[in-house]
Amino acid sequence: MLAGCGLRAEEEAVPVAAEQGRTIGVVVKAMDSEYWLAVRAGMQRAARELNLQLVILAPRDEYAQDQQQQMIEDILKNNIDGIIVSPVNIKQADGIIDMVQKKGVPLLTMDEKLPGVTYVGSNNAAMGRMAAERMARVLPSGSHVAVVGCNGQQYAHVERVRGFCEYLQNSTDLKLSFSIFGEVDSSRLVSREQALLREHPEVMGVYVTNAYMTLQTLGIADSLGRNYKIIGIDTQSDVLLALRQGKLDSVISQEGNKIGYEAVQQMYEFLQQGSGQPRDDRFMVNTLITSENADAYANNGEVQ
Amino acid sequence: MKLFNNLRIKMFTVVLLVNVLAMVLLSLVFYQQMISYYDREYAQSAYERVYISGRSIDDGFQQVYTVIMDTAYSNDLSLLLSKDDDESLKQVAVLLRQARERNSLLDSVYCYIPEKRLLIRSSTFEEIQVLSADEGVTWEILINRQKGTSPFFTKDIFKVEAEPIYLYSTAIGPDKERPVAYITGTIKERTLYLTYLEAISRKNENAVLLLDKDNSIMSSSRNPDEFDSDEICELLASSGQVRRDIRIGRENYYGSWCNLPFSQYSFCLLVDQRSLGNNVLGMELLYILLAVLVLILSGEFLYMSVARLNRPIERLAATMRQVGEGRLELRSAVEGNDEIGYLARSFNHMLDRMDKLIDNLANERALKRESELKALQYQIKPHFLYNTLNSIRFAAMMQGSKSVGDILASLISLLQASTNRNGVFTSVRNEVQVLKSYIEVQEFRLMDVFTVEFHISAEAEECVVPRLILQPLVENCILHGPSQERTFVHINIDAYLDKERLCLEVWDDGQGIPSDRLIGISDAAAAPVHGGMSGIGVANIQERLRLYYGDSGNLSFESDGSSYTLARIVLPISYDAEEYKLK
Numbered sequence: 001m002l003a004g005c006g007l008r009a010e011e012e013a014v015p016v017a018a019e020q021g022r023t024i025g026v027v028v029k030a031m032d033s034e035y036w037l038a039v040r041a042g043m044q045r046a047a048r049e050l051n052l053q054l055v056i057l058a059p060r061d062e063y064a065q066d067q068q069q070q071m072i073e074d075i076l077k078n079n080i081d082g083i084i085v086s087p088v089n090i091k092q093a094d095g096i097i098d099m100v101q102k103k104g105v106p107l108l109t110m111d112e113k114l115p116g117v118t119y120v121g122s123n124n125a126a127m128g129r130m131a132a133e134r135m136a137r138v139l140p141s142g143s144h145v146a147v148v149g150c151n152g153q154q155y156a157h158v159e160r161v162r163g164f165c166e167y168l169q170n171s172t173d174l175k176l177s178f179s180i181f182g183e184v185d186s187s188r189l190v191s192r193e194q195a196l197l198r199e200h201p202e203v204m205g206v207y208v209t210n211a212y213m214t215l216q217t218l219g220i221a222d223s224l225g226r227n228y229k230i231i232g233i234d235t236q237s238d239v240l241l242a243l244r245q246g247k248l249d250s251v252i253s254q255e256g257n258k259i260g261y262e263a264v265q266q267m268y269e270f271l272q273q274g275s276g277q278p279r280d281d282r283f284m285v286n287t288l289i290t291s292e293n294a295d296a297y298a299n300n301g302e303v304q
Numbered sequence: 305m306k307l308f309n310n311l312r313i314k315m316f317t318v319v320l321l322v323n324v325l326a327m328v329l330l331s332l333v334f335y336q337q338m339i340s341y342y343d344r345e346y347a348q349s350a351y352e353r354v355y356i357s358g359r360s361i362d363d364g365f366q367q368v369y370t371v372i373m374d375t376a377y378s379n380d381l382s383l384l385l386s387k388d389d390d391e392s393l394k395q396v397a398v399l400l401r402q403a404r405e406r407n408s409l410l411d412s413v414y415c416y417i418p419e420k421r422l423l424i425r426s427s428t429f430e431e432i433q434v435l436s437a438d439e440g441v442t443w444e445i446l447i448n449r450q451k452g453t454s455p456f457f458t459k460d461i462f463k464v465e466a467e468p469i470y471l472y473s474t475a476i477g478p479d480k481e482r483p484v485a486y487i488t489g490t491i492k493e494r495t496l497y498l499t500y501l502e503a504i505s506r507k508n509e510n511a512v513l514l515l516d517k518d519n520s521i522m523s524s525s526r527n528p529d530e531f532d533s534d535e536i537c538e539l540l541a542s543s544g545q546v547r548r549d550i551r552i553g554r555e556n557y558y559g560s561w562c563n564l565p566f567s568q569y570s571f572c573l574l575v576d577q578r579s580l581g582n583n584v585l586g587m588e589l590l591y592i593l594l595a596v597l598v599l600i601l602s603g604e605f606l607y608m609s610v611a612r613l614n615r616p617i618e619r620l621a622a623t624m625r626q627v628g629e630g631r632l633e634l635r636s637a638v639e640g641n642d643e644i645g646y647l648a649r650s651f652n653h654m655l656d657r658m659d660k661l662i663d664n665l666a667n668e669r670a671l672k673r674e675s676e677l678k679a680l681q682y683q684i685k686p687h688f689l690y691n692t693l694n695s696i697r698f699a700a701m702m703q704g705s706k707s708v709g710d711i712l713a714s715l716i717s718l719l720q721a722s723t724n725r726n727g728v729f730t731s732v733r734n735e736v737q738v739l740k741s742y743i744e745v746q747e748f749r750l751m752d753v754f755t756v757e758f759h760i761s762a763e764a765e766e767c768v769v770p771r772l773i774l775q776p777l778v779e780n781c782i783l784h785g786p787s788q789e790r791t792f793v794h795i796n797i798d799a800y801l802d803k804e805r806l807c808l809e810v811w812d813d814g815q816g817i818p819s820d821r822l823i824g825i826s827d828a829a830a831a832p833v834h835g836g837m838s839g840i841g842v843a844n845i846q847e848r849l850r851l852y853y854g855d856s857g858n859l860s861f862e863s864d865g866s867s868y869t870l871a872r873i874v875l876p877i878s879y880d881a882e883e884y885k886l887k
């Protein structure tokens with residue numbers, strides 16, 4: 001169904017003649033990870049089932065704020081019936097909402113919460129709490145931990161860090177050595193993290209808020225000769241491999257496929273109603289994956 | 305029409321007609337279903353082709369858009385543009401070439417810096433060019449017309465041929481009103497056509513159209529002027545993505561289209577209905593050929609089946625025909641235990657019963673005639689013997705004469721004749737002899753009351769007649785001829801041949817028979833006794849003549865009512881005592 005996102009048109013299900021449905025514009029944060037590919041697959045599945053047309057655009061990476069802004073502007077110039085956005089920068093929020101309001105189409109956010117806009121995705125603060133709880137369980141009492149928030153411009157990462165830190169402070173005796181956020185691109189963040197970890201040899205555990213930086217942290221640990229308890233977020237295949245090899249302590253899954261599916265379905269239901277804005281936020285289930293249940297998760301995509 | 309008198313032909317014709325009717329009905333139903341199915345499947349198939357091709361086109365546009373956006377917002381480009389030196393500009397050209405290499409649809413990628421009217425190309429020829437003021441304005445106007453994700457269709461102002469191109473452009477820089485630069489990518493219309501449209505329009509009867517959101521034709525396999533824009537607009541405005549009756553020029557087309565959500569274009573496939581008609585015509589011919597073949601085969605099969613089924617009926621009919629012509633001994637062959645077998649068996653049984661009935665009837669008739677004749681003969685004997693024996697008794701009492709012996713001799717001769725069982729026919733000669741014996745007996749009884757003369761022709765003597773046929777007539781003459789006025793009667797007995805007939809006449813000159821009684825004497829059975837004539841004797845003769853000769857023998861009387869009576873028997877001439885004997 002989707003034009004131009006890597007999936008060949010021949011592989012798509014062709015609707016029966018005379019049934020071309022509404023068009024929904026989608027601008028996600030990126031298309032450079034398994035998570036976003038899963039989100040796209042879920043959206044496409046929902047579109048097929050609900051007879052919708054999707055136009056999915058993605059900037060180069062999750063830091064390409066201007067590019068995403070331009071894409072949102074461009075897609076709003078199209079003849080669309082609704083738009084789903086995953087903004088790469090929460091500072092864009094007002095601009096996006098204004099643009100969409102001018103266009104007069106319903107807006108839904110996915111993966112990234114905007115104030116006053118219905119959201120479909122993970123409960124990011126809960127994921128942070130889940131990671132902190134795990135960290136307290138696997139580290140000795142009074143241990144020091146570090147937090148790497150991968151993108152300080154994104155509400156999702158901020159929330160993940162906030163949930164972690166709040167739980168850490170309120171419910172554990174672990175001590176936070178440092179907390180950093182990426183701002184411009186991930187390579188700078190890697191450099192900063194490596195420098196900070198070198199400066200803080202007391203750190204025994206690291207919490208990282210996305211898959212890419214989780215693997216980068218693993219490399220830093222190797223380079224520093226340290227053995228951290230690393231807890232990451234997202235379950236792409238190389239992360240799961242590292243988990244099963246015992247290099248990571250655990251990761252928290254995000255059901256990208258379900259998030260994509262639910263987002264499109266939510267928009268469809270709203271379009272069927274015909275007025276107002278999409279309804280309540282929908283939070284997807286997140287699961288803690290450890291070496292014990294990593295195989296089951298890898299095989300079945302879920303853990304009992 | 306004689307042909308249709310044959311049951312086999314009738315059965316075959318009826319079954320064949322039913323067969324043909326059923327086939328025609330089935331053919332019509334199947335044909336309608338086939339056309340409907342073909343039409344539906346073709347519509348879906350055409351739409352799938354359009355949908356898939358359209359999505360490929362849209363995919364191509366989006367890939368170009370993505371390349372342009374990625375290039376425009378890359379950190380490297382941003383860095384190079386910020387340096388503002390010749391080497392950096394050359395590196396920008398390298399970046400543009402790299403961008404162009406990312407997608408085969410891209411013809412050129414441009415970076416235009418409006419502040420310096422500097423145009424950097426992805427091509428190695430004149431990769432960096434300073435535009436004139438007019439060129440700069442023209443270019444800036446051109447690239448600013450691209451909106452959203454829909455490409456702008458225009459002509460390449462930097463090429464001599466001014467080829468039609470699709471153009472994507474985006475402004476970069478913090479201030480959109482005064483952008484630092486524009487990144488623009490172009491796609492040759494022919495490149496897009498050859499990549500996506502050529503394949504689907506490979507047949508001459510197909511036409512493919514790529515239209516923008518204003519329904520203007522961007523790319524086409526034919527001259528855009530051939531198409532009526534109203535027709536195209538009507539097609540694209542229709543709620544369904546398939547229409548069957550689009551008229552373009554003089555031809556009717558089958559149209560299918562789909563929206564391209566990214567480019568906001570529409571992609572349309574038109575198929576000449578004549579080409580579909582040819583396909584349908586081919587199917588129709590094949591179908592008709594198959595129907596005829598099936599009809600011929602089924603007709604042959606039916607004919608053979610009907611012939612096989614009808615064979616026992618035909619045999620039965622032939623047997624019936626022959627039986628009807630008199631061959632009652634024939635019987636029909638019985639085949640099987642079905643209705644025809646039952647019919648044949650019943651027919652044979654009926655013939656058997658008919659044979660028995662006919663035999664019984666014939667036997668009964670013969671027995672009846674025999675008994676009737678015997679009864680007739682025995683009617684005479686008791687009466688005659690009674691009278692004779694009385695005469696002998698009186699003669700013996702009164703005379704005791706020798707003449708009694710003669711009379712007895714005659715009586716014996718007469719009794720022998722009357723009781724003779726060696727056949728019912730005898731020659732006229734023998735009959736006359738018996739008659740003479742009778743006369744002698746009567747002369748003895750009555751004494752000088754009558755005299756008899758015989759006139760028997762030689763030809764008549766050899767003829768055969770029923771035994772004792774004349775005796776009752778002579779007896780009538782003797783007994784009833786004399787009267788008070790005329791006590792002596794002359795009797796003449798004649799026998800002669802008249803043409804092919806034997807005439808036996810007994811004439812007397814007695815009192816005659818009144819005319820009113822003469823009429824009734826012919827029906828002696830109805831009036832057994834009347835004046836001057838023994839009813840029993842006449843009736844006996846008449847019945848015997850009817851039984852032996854039918855209408856060929858008859859007895860008639862003639863009299864003047866006072867002086868004579870003539871009784872005449874006319875018979876067919878016969879010399880064979882067995883000829884008229886009852887079988």
